[in-house]
Amino acid sequence: MKSILVLIVCWNLVQGDDSGCLSQGGTCQEDVLQCSGHYVSGLCTGSATRRCCLHGGTGSSGTGSCHNVQIVSRSAWGATAPKSVSNLHLPVNLVFIHHTETPACHDPASCKSRVQNIQHYHISTNGWADIGYSFLVAEDGAIYEGRGWDRVGAHTEGYNQRGIAFSFIGSYSGSKPPAAALTAVKNMIQCGISLGKVASGYHLYGHRDVNPTSCPGDALYHEIQTWPHYSHTKP
Incomplete structure (x- = not known):
């Protein structure tokens, strides 16, 4: 007994x-x-x-209050297992916006293939442990999990330990992403705050604000400068 x-x-x-x-x-x-x-x-x-x-696969699983965002998990898009990655110290207070400078994608089949190709390039050509971005954003508004909320990425040199990055799949120098994609990122940031992954007083930057690059493209860069929390002061 x-x-x-x-x-x-x-x-x-x-x-x-x-x-x-x-x-x-x-x-x-x-x-x-x-x-x-x-x-x-x-x-x-x-x-x-x-x-x-x-x-739960491609729904809002694992995202807590991310009920208004469609997240495609790593397993759902066929990610290769990372070689080694470190954990972020959460919540982060920096959010970076990128674009992939690849053709855009608009549906699950083409987007899964595109994200797989990006991961392969990052691992095989760049020599990184995994796909560099925290999340990738398709033009239909679906969010593809990269390194996710918790892992240090390889997206913004000098700031990977301090922030996360959303990269829009496509090239956005001449035109900005569709409204569905822009709204999805805004919702994800708010979700990150509710989950304790992103500080409520976070600072938002374009990649070009901290590294010598044209990323995330002129049109997208001008768009994010209108968003709350965009910062004109370098972190």
Whole structure:
């Protein structure tokens, strides 16, 4: 009887400790394992690599209040496993906007292929551990998970440890992305704040604001200068 009681107590302790994940229908597991949805930190006990896998594929899984954004998880677009990546110190207070300077994409099939090609280029040609961006944005408004909220990216030299990056899939020097894509990024930033991934007083920048580049293209750059939190002061 005593051993049974001990087991019950231990089970209850685990349930309570992991309740933040379990209450959302997730599973606490080591994040080297494949997650059918999206990993979220801070909901599981144990090491920093034991995280909550919230299931659901291409919907709002793992995004908490990101109910108004369609997120395509790494597993859904066929990502290659990263070689090695470090965890960000959250919440970040810098958000960077990029464009990929590739052809745009407008539907799941072409966008998955495009994101796969970008990851391959970043790993094979640039020698990076993974795709560089935190998230990539399709013209139909779908958000493709890159390194995600929690991992240090390779997007903005000198600032990767301090911020996340959204990269619009396409080239936006002559025209800005469609409204669906612009709205999706605005919603994602607000979602990041609600999840504790982005500081409420974050500063927004274009890539060219901190590195010698034309990114994210003139039209997109002028657009983001009208957004709340855009900063004219270099971080």
